[in-house]
Amino acid sequence: MALIVQKYGGSSVADARAMLRVAERIVDARKAGHNLVVVVSAMGDTTDDLLDLASQLNPHPPMREMDMLLSAGERVSMSLLAMAINNMGVKAMSYTGAQAGVLTDKHFGKAQVTGMVPERVARAIHDGVVAIVAGFQGVSSDDEVTTLGRGGSDTTAVALAAALHADVCEIYTDVDGLFTADPRIVPTAQRICRISQEETLELAAHGAKILHLRAVEFARRYNVPLHVRSSFSKLDGTWIANEPAHPELEGIVPDAALEEEAVEAPIISGIAHDRSQAKITIIGLDDKPGTAARLFSLVAGADANIDMIVQNLPTSGSGRANISFTLPEVDGERTMRVLRDAQAELGFKEMHYSEGIGILSLVGAGMRTNPGVSAKLFDALSQAGINIDLISTSEIRISVVVKYEQLDAAVRAVHSAFDLDSTDSEAVVYGGSGR
Numbered sequence: 001m002a003l004i005v006q007k008y009g010g011s012s013v014a015d016a017r018a019m020l021r022v023a024e025r026i027v028d029a030r031k032a033g034h035n036l037v038v039v040v041s042a043m044g045d046t047t048d049d050l051l052d053l054a055s056q057l058n059p060h061p062p063m064r065e066m067d068m069l070l071s072a073g074e075r076v077s078m079s080l081l082a083m084a085i086n087n088m089g090v091k092a093m094s095y096t097g098a099q100a101g102v103l104t105d106k107h108f109g110k111a112q113v114t115g116m117v118p119e120r121v122a123r124a125i126h127d128g129v130v131a132i133v134a135g136f137q138g139v140s141s142d143d144e145v146t147t148l149g150r151g152g153s154d155t156t157a158v159a160l161a162a163a164l165h166a167d168v169c170e171i172y173t174d175v176d177g178l179f180t181a182d183p184r185i186v187p188t189a190q191r192i193c194r195i196s197q198e199e200t201l202e203l204a205a206h207g208a209k210i211l212h213l214r215a216v217e218f219a220r221r222y223n224v225p226l227h228v229r230s231s232f233s234k235l236d237g238t239w240i241a242n243e244p245a246h247p248e249l250e251g252i253v254p255d256a257a258l259e260e261e262a263v264e265a266p267i268i269s270g271i272a273h274d275r276s277q278a279k280i281t282i283i284g285l286d287d288k289p290g291t292a293a294r295l296f297s298l299v300a301g302a303d304a305n306i307d308m309i310v311q312n313l314p315t316s317g318s319g320r321a322n323i324s325f326t327l328p329e330v331d332g333e334r335t336m337r338v339l340r341d342a343q344a345e346l347g348f349k350e351m352h353y354s355e356g357i358g359i360l361s362l363v364g365a366g367m368r369t370n371p372g373v374s375a376k377l378f379d380a381l382s383q384a385g386i387n388i389d390l391i392s393t394s395e396i397r398i399s400v401v402v403k404y405e406q407l408d409a410a411v412r413a414v415h416s417a418f419d420l421d422s423t424d425s426e427a428v429v430y431g432g433s434g435r
């Protein structure tokens, strides 16, 4: 008997029919003797609909009220799901994030989990009751309802799994797991059988929309094995877990997923793409110690999360440098304003802003030991006639900025250059928006 935390995304509970299918799955697992804690997202596009509604009433709604509103979405799905399960003869009770002991800081709209005290959930498990927990929400130390940022239900699930020492955290979505690229762009993308937490972190941080970034961070920190799979099929999905030798995984991760490791591990695990970033280029900065420090402390002060940074050395003797960096498009305007105000202090000449860039990231732990990966990547792009704007790398990732319109073609070209195309089956997308 295992303790399983299951998380169902919005498309898995989009309507009564979908919810019944989920309820049946939960009842089956319960009847097989497992203890279950279930985390749910809001039904279908509820969160977006609530956002739209709010904007019709106030273009800049108070963040506190926004979190009150958005947290309601998950309360609807948790209570309905509990009703459905009870009707199938299995005891289930729903809990809000606060009731489930999800403690957060006070950042409305993007609260961080600061502690977990899931006493009521633990009691439910003890009493043989299926606990249904509203994802994406928590409570701050001053008793305010907070939300964890879009897609935050994953984080609720992994944090609960860590706190309860669950055997596995299953993330149910509308695709069969993680793919070597987005199957919506590359129909021949293959399901990844097993992938390390580290690689998943790189993919999630660079646009792969399958998992909330903080959920992966939690999974890595507390070593929670994740199984990302479809609620629309019974197929095995993707196991996200580190070393196969991990004793807790024995008997949980199917042998096939572990054996794959023993065969030759692929150099490249997958390709992520991101269309949500923008680029700022600053021309004619003073080339002296402290300029970059000042620049990026201003950017950090604007609460912008930057990713790539590229500096060009000044041309002979001019004493001026250019710096380009990427950041989320939503932070673009605010950051530009802060920098413009500091133009005199920073002493730059011009500043350019480009939205609509595309970023492709190639991720694979095998890059560490295999030279030539970047050459192959650049060659694939050049053969497809795609120009590279910026490049950045980590130990296990290479990212390139390309033109927005060329991003899909770039992903396809790189996918086949690294022999990631599947020859037999096409990836199935069951519906919904990927969450």
Ligand code: ASP
Binding pocket: 009, 010, 041, 042, 047, 048, 073, 135, 136, 149, 150, 151, 152, 153, 154, 435
């Ligand atoms: N309902 C929230 C959203 O759509 C949280 C989630 O789905 O995980 O972002």
Ligand code: MG
Binding pocket: 009, 010, 041, 042, 044, 047, 151, 435
């Ligand atoms: Mg959602």
